[in-house]
Amino acid sequence: MNGTVRKLAMPAVLVAGTAAAMTTADIVRDPLPSLDAQASRAAVAPPAAVATAEGLSGVFRAASRTALPAVVHVRVSSAGRSVSMNIPPEMRGTPFEDMFRGQRMGPQASSGSGFILSADGYILTNNHVVANADRVTVILGDKREFDARVVGRDPNTDVAVVKIDARNLPVARMGDAERLEVGDWVLALGYPLDLGQTTTAGIVSAKGRSLGIMGRNGAEAPLEHFIQTDAAINPGNSGGPLVDLQGNVIGINSAIASPTGYYSGYGFAVPINLARRVADDLIKDGRVHRPMIGVEIRDASPADAEVFGLPSPDGAVVSTEPRGAAREAGLRMGDVIVGVDGVAIRDAGGLMEAVMRRRPGDRVTLDVIRYGDRRRAEVRLQEYQAERTAAAEADDDDARDVSDAGSKLGFRAVPVTPDIAQELRLPRAEGVVVAEVDPSGAAAGVLSRGMVIRRVNGREIADAAALRTAASAVRPGQVVSMQVRFPDGRESIVNFRARN
Incomplete structure (x- = not known):
């Protein structure tokens, strides 16, 4: 938190004044007006x-x-203490690996x-x-x-x-x-x-x-x-x-x-x-003692507003299958929470802060929009318990058939192989997984490597052929709605707009 003080260059301040029109002759006769005359013409701030x-x-x-x-x-x-740093994969097993172990501060x-x-x-x-x-x-x-x-x-x-x-x-x-x-x-x-x-x-x-x-x-x-x-x-x-x-x-x-x-x-x-x-x-x-509803959320986007029937791109989207009290209250993945106890919610941060003002055990009434249908749900808040999940990523080097059917949407997908299924803990080796996302494409910031594509605009994606068919049906500028599975097993709905 300590810092050095940097000197700042002070800009000159120019004050523009007003004066009566003067001829050259006037200036010659009176090259330096009296101080009294200057004072009489000086601008005075109104009281x-x-x-x-x-x-x-x-x-x-x-x-x-x-x-x-x-x-x-x-x-x-x-x-001073020893600090362990993350070892880049390319450095593991090399003489340089020790550079990332136990550095002393x-x-x-x-x-x-x-x-x-x-x-x-x-x-x-x-x-x-x-x-x-x-x-x-x-x-x-x-x-x-x-x-x-x-x-x-x-x-x-x-x-x-x-x-x-x-x-x-x-x-x-x-x-x-x-x-x-x-x-x-x-x-x-x-x-x-x-x-x-x-x-x-x-x-x-x-x-x-x-x-x-x-x-x-x-x-x-x-x-x-x-x-x-x-x-x-x-x-x-x-x-x-x-x-x-x-x-x-x-x-x-x-x-x-x-x-x-x-x-x-x-x-x-x-x-x-x-x-x-x-x-x-x-x-x-x-x-x-942090209260929670039992849902994972994200900010609503313009694409969400179109897919979910929102009057404006405001609210917090329920991005995964609800659990606990939220599931018992009837919430579903794809619901958009737009109010808490009658107070409007504009984004995920607003929802979290509104909930944080309560305590575990309190009951709150949520205003929810489900594909254009407005409804209410009463939820009894639970206490948040920190939990860590190990996220596995798919290794596309083992993929046998590479498909770029999603390239028009800004990503590349590969079929799920037995090795990938084992890595992602999938029950079967079927479907397609995102192998690469174009950082300048339509799906940038929405999809990520390791996501399994379940559905595209309502079509079930069982293999690369199904993804090609779904992708070919997307028109330029159309909103694409996908159901995806994250590497840690969570499922979510993501929406984005295809490029023109």
Whole structure:
């Protein structure tokens, strides 16, 4: 989290003024008008504009004074350790294999920010700030330093809680991220680049943003539903609060979008409603009790809207066969969840956040669209249990007959051989499996190597000939709907549009 400060070139500011028309003769007679004359012609800001600007400055000052006392600096150190790296297949069994084993890293030091949740020393920060810490030090705004212990952390939401032994601490005021609107002023507080307490201002640029970054820090079921802001956020801001104009915390600064690693215009914060829910579990039990519906989901796309009869490409598509409570409630693969307890859902992240506000055992009512038919389902939420599956990939080197019937759709498929069936744990050696996906083709980002094609636009795909027939029936620009089996055994419906 530490970083160096780069000098920024300050651009010249050119102020354009207005002046009365002057002739050349006028200039010769009076080459330098008197200061009084210049002053009389100078543009003066209207009092109302000055009052408005001073009023906004006053609001910023008051919000900063309210929030800063509870903002802390979090310093982290970790001892050197051996790190095992993934060995590339082409390096296995060669003298170079040892290069990827047990590399030794020296001691590491980093820093971030946090804010005080309770007067007795509970502090909220990011998981990635303290994830590998051997020692955590918290420095208060009044310069006092405390050793801290990690109470609990949650990689899935990038939230962590640490505790210091102190009393009568200033406590951050909690706000409500749900009341935020795009365009609202916000302030980002923290300790960026080891500069000390810093406040920056900006607006809410977007809500419900998903970046796909949680998996890098050990998340098994990442929940991303960030507040996006253009308030300057830099390394070291992580874990600090994003506050509204009343100084109430409405988010935890967590990430930036930058080609350089420094502020480039966009920062992202975990909504405080979600973070506080996670923190409560961590403080009480040291782990998060995460509710789940029992379905795997993805964002609805324009192709989904056409196939599933949606009024707009919004909602969360049930992408695999439901299990547990979801199956008991009658949900099916291909259903699109568009609301929870009467509140509209725009994407998968919105659904996960809405569910996360509940607790295992709670009942929720889901608004569902099933191929154009709107219905409701009541689901009793279960507690999420992490489970890991080993995904096997098909080895197309053993394929006897290669078929490129899917090439017009942007992929290459091969028949399922006995070896492939064994690798993918299929009951029989029949059907076709995706061997290669054209990165610039129609199926890019939708299909992947190792998927078994079950159906194409309703046609069962038992062999390469069936795939050729189904592919030849697809018109340019037509939406293609496929039922596929993933390498780990899950089945799903994927939709994409054929190229013109």
